Amino acid sequence: MITEDNKERxxxxxxxxxxxxQRATGRLLTLVENNLDAAAYIIKKxxxxxxxxxxxxxxxxPGSGKSSLINTMIEKFVxxxxxxxxxxxxxxxxxxxxxxxxxxxRMKRNFSINDVFIRSMANRGQLGGxxxxxxxxxxxLDAAQNDIILIETVGVGQSEVEIFKSAHTTVVxxxxxxxxxxxxxxxxxxxxTDIFVVNxxxxxxxxxxxxxxxxxxxxxxxxxxxxxxxxxIVTRTQGWRPPIIKTNAITGxxxxxxxxxxxxxxxxxxxxxxxxxxxxxxxxxEVLEILKFRMTQNIExxxxxxxxxxxxxxxxxxxxxxxxxxxxxxxxxxxxxx
Amino acid sequence: MDKKIRIIVxxxxxxxxxxxxxxxxxxxxxxxxxxxxTGLHQTPQDIVRSVIQEDPDxxxxxxxxxxxxxxxxxxxxxxxxxxxDDILILGGGIIPETDVAFLKENGIEEIFGPGTTIDEISDYxxxxxxxxx
Numbered sequence: 001m002i003t004e005d006n007k008e009r010x011x012x013x014x015x016x017x018x019x020x021x022q023r024a025t026g027r028l029l030t031l032v033e034n035n036l037d038a039a040a041y042i043i044k045k046x047x048x049x050x051x052x053x054x055x056x057x058x059x060x061x062p063g064s065g066k067s068s069l070i071n072t073m074i075e076k077f078v079x080x081x082x083x084x085x086x087x088x089x090x091x092x093x094x095x096x097x098x099x100x101x102x103x104x105x106r107m108k109r110n111f112s113i114n115d116v117f118i119r120s121m122a123n124r125g126q127l128g129g130x131x132x133x134x135x136x137x138x139x140x141l142d143a144a145q146n147d148i149i150l151i152e153t154v155g156v157g158q159s160e161v162e163i164f165k166s167a168h169t170t171v172v173x174x175x176x177x178x179x180x181x182x183x184x185x186x187x188x189x190x191x192x193t194d195i196f197v198v199n200x201x202x203x204x205x206x207x208x209x210x211x212x213x214x215x216x217x218x219x220x221x222x223x224x225x226x227x228x229x230x231x232x233i234v235t236r237t238q239g240w241r242p243p244i245i246k247t248n249a250i251t252g253x254x255x256x257x258x259x260x261x262x263x264x265x266x267x268x269x270x271x272x273x274x275x276x277x278x279x280x281x282x283x284x285x286e287v288l289e290i291l292k293f294r295m296t297q298n299i300e301x302x303x304x305x306x307x308x309x310x311x312x313x314x315x316x317x318x319x320x321x322x323x324x325x326x327x328x329x330x331x332x333x334x335x336x337x338x
Numbered sequence: 339m340d341k342k343i344r345i346i347v348x349x350x351x352x353x354x355x356x357x358x359x360x361x362x363x364x365x366x367x368x369x370x371x372x373x374x375x376t377g378l379h380q381t382p383q384d385i386v387r388s389v390i391q392e393d394p395d396x397x398x399x400x401x402x403x404x405x406x407x408x409x410x411x412x413x414x415x416x417x418x419x420x421x422x423d424d425i426l427i428l429g430g431g432i433i434p435e436t437d438v439a440f441l442k443e444n445g446i447e448e449i450f451g452p453g454t455t456i457d458e459i460s461d462y463x464x465x466x467x468x469x470x471x
Contacts, residue, residue: 023421026393034341098342098367104388105377113387120392122342122372 002041010038014045017144022117025144029119032136036293039136049143053085054266057164059153059189060173065199067106068249069173070152075108076259077148078115085117085141087134088152089163092122099123103152117141123159131162132289138166156189164192165285168278169265173197174213176205190220193242194265197258201246213244240268302334343463344394347375348385350413353403354378358431358452362398365456371463382409386416389425395467396426398459399446406433407440414445424469428462430454 002010010031016024031038056073060066070086077084088103099122107118119137123130134151141149151167153160164170172193198209222239243261247254269275303309312330315321321329347363349356356378363375376388389397397417399410410429417423429441430450438449447466450459 023390026391030344030393092372093367096368096370098370099372100363100367101372101374104374104392109384113383113390117391120374124342 002037006038007041010042011045014042014143017140018049020114020145022113022144025117025140026119028140029137032140033121033133036297039132043136043139046139046143050139051142053138053142053146053149054169055138055142055149055151055167056262057151057153057160057167057170058173059156059160059164059171060197060199061175062154064173064175065249066152066154066173067103069197069199069247069255070150071106071108072249072252072255073150073259074111074116076255078111082147083115083117083145085138085144085146085149086119086152087137087141087149088118088120089123089130089134089154090120091154092124094125097125117144117146123153126157126159129293130159132286132293134163135166135286135289161189161192162285162289165282168269168275169194169262171195171197171262173199174209175200176203176209190216194240195258195261196242196244198244198246199249201248201253206246210244210246217241217244240265240274302330306334342370342372343396343467344372344392345374345396345398345463346385346388346392346394347373347398347400348380348388349376349378349400350380350382350385350409351401351403351405352379353401353405353431355402356400358402359400362400362430362456362459366460366463369456369460371460382412382416385413386420386422389417389422390420394425395469396428396463399427399429399431401429401431401433404432406431407437410441410446411444417445426463426466426468428459430459 010028013024013028017028028042032042033039058066058070074084074086086103086107088101090099090101090103092099101120101122104118104120107116119141121134121137138149138151151163153163156172170192172189172195174196176198196213198206198213200206221241245254245258245261247258249255269278309330312326316323316326345366347359347366349359359375363373366373374388374392374394376385380388385397385399399406399413401409406429414427417425417427427446428448428450429446433441433449433451441449448462450462
């Protein structure tokens with residue numbers, strides 16, 4: 001629960017953040033990541049200031065050259081006068097619950113502190129809440145007046161799909177030679193990827209990788225079949241077919257073309273009125289996430305901490321009632337919304 | 339999601355030996371902390387900037403080059419100037435016993451020399467974190 005004292009402190013942090021104080025931004029990010037009540041309070045206050053940053057999601061397997069690519073992207077953006085925020089998500093060890101957050105060390109050090117804000121976070125086992133936390137960190141960086149925000153993750157799992165619903169443009173990086181990679185790219189990611197990058201283009205198999213991706217995209221094409229007068233017409237629905245670009249992030253080859261693809265995608269979204277669609281998808285899933293998280297918290301607190309539940313569980317053990325019936329009773333009696 | 343203890347391990351100055359810092363970083367990860375190792379050849383400004391942006395609970399400064407008396411106070415002073423006054427700051431590496439008092443007067447909470455176990459460090463951190471959320 002937020003005390004009045006804490007509210008004052010948070011309000012002060014918010015004004016400082018808006019005035020450009022990075023320490024305040026850092027503190028707000030910590031609160032938002034770790035405390036759902038604080039997050040709710042903060043997001044309510046800063047929501048009106050969000051919506052200005054262009055958000056780019058980037059993911060790729062370890063070794064795909066993601067960090068190098070991101071470094072060159074940041075350089076280009078900074079050279080163009082943009083302020084860039086980065087949320088970099090790394091995996092939590094399933095054994096210890098700890099994490100080594102290794103994205104910051106890979107960033108070039110010559111970025112001025114005013115131009116680039118890097119925030120590392122651990123995925124904490126990808127249990128419910130990662131997407132919520134990541135999206136809320138992005139909102140804080142947005143309200144802190146960054147022009148572009150990069151969300152960097154590893155892998156292409158369910159959490160990534162969820163997180164990238166918050167991005168305007170989603171980029172997936174692959175490299176030549178990792179044979180099973182394409183198979184491993186699950187359906188969800190295929191549907192939300194806007195640009196594929198085949199990095200390390202000088203390695204053998206780059207063109208083959210491009211061809212594999214093109215066939216996968218062919219399979220995913222949406223077609224409309226109309227049959228007005230018993231003749232079959234098949235038309236490909238208009239839309240954005242994700243371009244595939246080969247790059248070498250170290251030498252910089254094709255990086256400018258890659259950046260202009262991002263701009264092209266942004267233009268496409270604006271000109272085809274897709275922004276609102278994206279926002280609908282984004283906020284529907286965000287609201288669902290928040291509801292689920294709250295409900296899960298409430299239910300867990302009930303089952304694990306409320307001694308009243310014991311008598312219900314005892315009934316199951318005594319075979320008086322089964323788990324389904326007991327769950328329905330509990331739902332009716334105990335679970336409130338909000 | 340429970341908050342984990344968040345640590346930055348930093349090596350200021352020209353000291354190029356980071357095996358110790360890496361061992362500590364991995365060890366503290368295994369002890370359940372979230373650890374950011376910021377790499378070699380960090381200036382005090384680099385380190386302070388990392389602290390400002392990452393907002394850790396503790397900062398562990400590692401140095402073997404003998405420049406601790408100059409660099410550590412510089413860092414703690416810069417941190418204070420940037421409103422960072424509630425994080426636990428520890429030092430490690432090769433730091434003579436005779437310098438410990440001076441460093442403690444200048445913002446370093448405790449020094450952990452060679453031979454310290456990961457357990458000792460992680461216990462110390464858990465017991466001395468200055469702030470809760």
